[in-house]
Amino acid sequence: MYPASFNYLRASSVREAISMIGDNEDAKFIAGGHSLVPLMKLRLATPSTLIDIGRLSELSYVREDGGQIAIGALTRHRDLEISPVLNAKAPIIAKVAGQVGDPSVRHKGTIGGSIAHGDGASDLPAAALALDAVFVAEGPSGRREIKSTDFHKGFLETALEPNEVLVEIRIPSNIKSWSFQKFNRRAQDWAIVGVAAVKNGSTRVALINMGSIPLRAAGTESAIQSGASLKEAASQADLGLDPPGDLNATVEFRRHLARVLVGRALEELD
Ligand SMILES: Cc1cc2nc3c(=O)[nH]c(=O)nc-3n(C[C@H](O)[C@H](O)[C@H](O)COP(=O)(O)OP(=O)(O)OC[C@H]3O[C@@H](n4cnc5c(N)ncnc54)[C@H](O)[C@@H]3O)c2cc1C
Structure with missing residues (x-):
């Protein structure tokens, strides 16, 4: 589908972008366009004006x-x-x-x-x-x-x-202990589930595609704080979460993936 018609403005500075958006009702910034344009093509986004900030090299x-x-x-x-x-x-x-x-x-x-x-x-x-x-x-x-x-x-x-x-x-700088686990069917696909984990003083574990926003694996993090084994901590990865089910994975498969991938991530942390 084609996007609905829109006006196009290109900002040459951050200040100009802010001023342009103030002057145009229902306008949106566009940077790389690789998330916004697909939404516009589906008519899930219909901005009146696109304010292009993609060339702000500053x-x-x-x-x-x-x-x-x-x-x-x-x-x-x-x-x-x-x-x-x-x-x-x-x-x-x-x-x-x-x-x-x-x-x-x-x-x-x-x-x-x-x-x-x-x-x-x-x-x-x-x-x-x-x-x-x-x-x-x-x-x-x-x-x-x-x-x-x-x-x-x-x-x-x-x-x-x-x-x-x-x-x-x-x-933060000097991140030495970290892990990224992305489960997808083909290399270029979005994560069916993913995990980003960092040990920098405390251990923080974040989950991809386990909810509508990026989420922390709170069950895993508190298990680690209480001295649980890595296996026990990983088994809590989906605690309290409500992952989506879709054509790529059922809710239960996503829960299983979160537990497995968090386990792998924790093993990779020093
Ligand atoms: C085929 C395909 C595969 C992809 N695979 C993945 C993947 O595997 N993993 C992944 O994480 N992503 C993936 N993406 C998304 C990709 O990473 C997008 O580039 C990114 O999500 C959005 O960045 P953008 O610069 O293109 O934003 P845009 O599409 O330009 O903008 C997205 C939204 O953010 C707003 N916005 C943009 N920049 C700013 C700013 N500086 N300040 C305020 N608002 C702003 C816009 O108004 C818009 O609402 C994929 C996209 C495509 C098309």
Whole structure:
């Protein structure tokens, strides 16, 4: 299906993007377009105006900053995959980005778009959650920080205001103990279930496609804190969760995958 008709504006700075969205009712930002355009083609999204932020090179970077790593929201998945800073200091992000979709998706899609889109099946938001990332949003009155734990509110619903641009993702540096497990049928497919786990002081385990938003495996995390064995902790991976059933997997299969993949992830952590 073709998208409904829309106006197109291209922003040349973050400030201009914010001003443009304030002037256009029902407008949406577009970055790589690899999540928004499919929704528009299905007429599940019908923005009146697209405000293109995809060429804002000021938001494409990965750099060390005050003991953390700062990632510009417009950084493409491919640039994350090959980033020397990430490969040395937080390889989980490079690894996860390298398994998103196929090469054309990775050359167009952005980390900010993946996080702002708000789909529980996406890989990078779960990795950000496991890393306890902080997201920086910029709106008409300036910048504010949003914790990754507070960001995703529901399916395609986030803490961003409609006139805020996600500008930066901040993650800890020197991540040595991590694991990423993605179960899919073909290499370029979305995860049927995935797991991003990080041990950095405490152990944080995030799940992909086990709900409408990226989720922590709270049962596993509290079992680890209480000194349970890895096997016992993994058996709690789906505790309290309500995973979806669809053509790819039944609810019970997703629960089983979560327990198995969390077990593998915990074994990989040092
Ligand atoms: C064939 C295919 C396979 C894919 N496979 C996977 C996969 O395996 N794993 C996976 O995780 N993802 C996958 N994706 C999704 C892909 O990673 C997208 O690129 C990503 O989810 C969205 O990034 P984008 O830059 O394309 O965002 P867009 O589609 O441009 O935007 C998505 C949403 O975020 C908003 N937005 C974008 N950037 C910002 C910003 N900086 N500030 C505020 N709002 C913003 C837009 O308004 C829109 O609502 C796949 C996509 C396709 C088409």
